[in-house]
Amino acid sequence: MNARALAINVLARVRATDAYLNVVLDTLLSESPPKDPRDAALVTELAYGATRRQLALDYAIARFADRKLDALEDKVLAGLRIGAYQIFHTRVPARAAVAETVQALKEVGLARAAGFANAILRKLADLPAPPLPPASDLVEHLSVRESHPRWLVERWLRQFGRERAEAMLVADNQSPAVVIRANTAKVTRDALLAQLQEAGVEAKATTVSPVGIILPPVGRVEDVYGYAEGLWQVQDEAAQLVGVYGAIPETARVLDACAAPGGKSCHLAQEHEVVAVDLHAHKLRKIDSEARRLGLSERLKAYAHDAAEPFPEEWGEFHAFLVDAPCSGLGTLRRHPELRYRRKEEDLSRLALLQRKILENCQEAVPPGGLLVYAVCTVEPQEAQDQVEMFLRSHPEWTAEPPVLPGLNLPMMQAYLRTLPGPEGFDGFFAARLRKLY
Numbered sequence: 057m058n059a060r061a062l063a064i065n066v067l068a069r070v071r072a073t074d075a076y077l078n079v080v081l082d083t084l085l086s087e088s089p090p091k092d093p094r095d096a097a098l099v100t101e102l103a104y105g106a107t108r109r110q111l112a113l114d115y116a117i118a119r120f121a122d123r124k125l126d127a128l129e130d131k132v133l134a135g136l137r138i139g140a141y142q143i144f145h146t147r148v149p150a151r152a153a154v155a156e157t158v159q160a161l162k163e164v165g166l167a168r169a170a171g172f173a174n175a176i177l178r179k180l181a182d183l184p185a186p187p188l189p190p191a192s193d194l195v196e197h198l199s200v201r202e203s204h205p206r207w208l209v210e211r212w213l214r215q216f217g218r219e220r221a222e223a224m225l226v227a228d229n230q231s232p233a234v235v236i237r238a239n240t241a242k243v244t245r246d247a248l249l250a251q252l253q254e255a256g257v258e259a260k261a262t263t264v265s266p267v268g269i270i271l272p273p274v275g276r277v278e279d280v281y282g283y284a285e286g287l288w289q290v291q292d293e294a295a296q297l298v299g300v301y302g303a304i305p306e307t308a309r310v311l312d313a314c315a316a317p318g319g320k321s322c323h324l325a326q327e328h329e330v331v332a333v334d335l336h337a338h339k340l341r342k343i344d345s346e347a348r349r350l351g352l353s354e355r356l357k358a359y360a361h362d363a364a365e366p367f368p369e370e371w372g373e374f375h376a377f378l379v380d381a382p383c384s385g386l387g388t389l390r391r392h393p394e395l396r397y398r399r400k401e402e403d404l405s406r407l408a409l410l411q412r413k414i415l416e417n418c419q420e421a422v423p424p425g426g427l428l429v430y431a432v433c434t435v436e437p438q439e440a441q442d443q444v445e446m447f448l449r450s451h452p453e454w455t456a457e458p459p460v461l462p463g464l465n466l467p468m469m470q471a472y473l474r475t476l477p478g479p480e481g482f483d484g485f486f487a488a489r490l491r492k493l494y
């Protein structure tokens with residue numbers, strides 16, 4: 057199947073099943089692997105690009121469609137989005153984009169929609185630029201231009217001001233660089249960097265994380281030097297910073313309460329004995345296989361458990377907890393572009409309640425003098441600093457205790473770690489390091 061037809065199937069399946077884009081993409085690529093690796097890259101770009109730009113593409117398509125887009129078959133709408141994305145956002149010549157997309161629709165069994173799609177895409181190809189609402193309506197303009205729902209644009213403008221909000225919206229539409237974390241149980245960051253460069257990989261050190269390396273655009277990460285040997289793990293720089301900021305003393309046994317897919321558990325296991333917990337048993341396989349690849353299985357054991365319920369006594373005592381809580385994920389929209397259309401403002405209160413329940417259960421299990429690092433990959437205060445401040449107000453036995461890390465310049469907001477999407481290239485993360493005093 058050609059790349060465009062495959063991309064149409066990916067988008068249609070995501071829409072029909074509400075599944076994650078990255079999961080559907082991986083599944084369809086492994087079911088019908090393109091012969092040429094460049095085709096796999098094209099499918100990925102089209103699927104991610106058309107999802108990131110979906111609102112803007114739909115705004116343009118709707119101008120020329122004689123029916124509501126919601127009423128279109130999944131594959132027809134997917135084809136129109138893929139076609140429009142190529143016209144406005146790639147170097148594919150507009151005429152080729154139209155012809156190839158119409159051909160792809162025929163390939164996925166929609167020859168009957170070819171005329172309809174062809175007419176719309178040809179009109180889009182004649183436009184000098186994608187149409188936009190007037191800039192005088194700032195919220196509507198940004199919502200369409202950067203393809204984020206109105207409620208999110210309004211919220212971010214209110215919370216972060218125009219400059220940062222716009223930078224966040226823009227950053228959500230960029231492809232993130234692949235960042236890896238050196239497995240310091242096996243190799244230092246500097247040694248790994250030198251080895252990668254020697255192997256011909258033009259890698260460079262991250263500027264803030266002391267264990268991170270930025271890879272150049274690569275094909276399959278599994279083919280990059282050191283993967284099979286377990287010398288590194290893929291992890292965004294901001295996610296690495298949660299482990300760094302936690303500064304858990306070396307001798308501490310750690311319970312990671314919300315661990316899958318296991319990036320932070322493996323980071324911790326580079327220095328600590330870790331029990332990794334996740335609600336979903338099927339997600340433990342990924343944690344186990346990564347721990348094995350990294351040579352960390354001895355120090356990391358993974359179990360299924362609800363972190364809002366007391367932990368089994370036979371697991372023993374833990375001196376430190378990581379609560380990387382389930383959250384709205386609004387700091388990672390560049391990686392999960394479909395999430396922005398699915399999340400609703402009401403989700404935030406529901407998630408904050410779940411986070412609070414998990415936090416309450418975990419804090420019970422921390423011994424006096426112990427640490428709890430609370431983290432979320434969102435920029436919403438309700439799930440982040442407000443959540444923590446509320447917790448501290450109702451628990452005088454706890455205090456915020458930022459780490460002392462000479463030589464490191466972590467992005468902080470008062471006592472807390474905070475990164476925002478933007479030109480710095482980070483995902484949006486928040487973390488609070490809390491100490492139980494008595």
Ligand SMILES: C[S@@+](CC[C@H](N)C(=O)[O-])C[C@H]1O[C@@H](n2cnc3c(N)ncnc32)[C@H](O)[C@@H]1O
Pocket residue numbers: 295313314315316317318319320321333334335336339361362363364380381382383414433
């Ligand atoms: C933000 S992710 C954790 C990411 C992970 N720490 C990492 O660095 O790779 C949150 C995880 O919490 C899990 N989860 C959700 N509700 C939970 C609960 N009640 N108890 C334990 N885990 C839960 C989800 O399955 C999800 O894997």
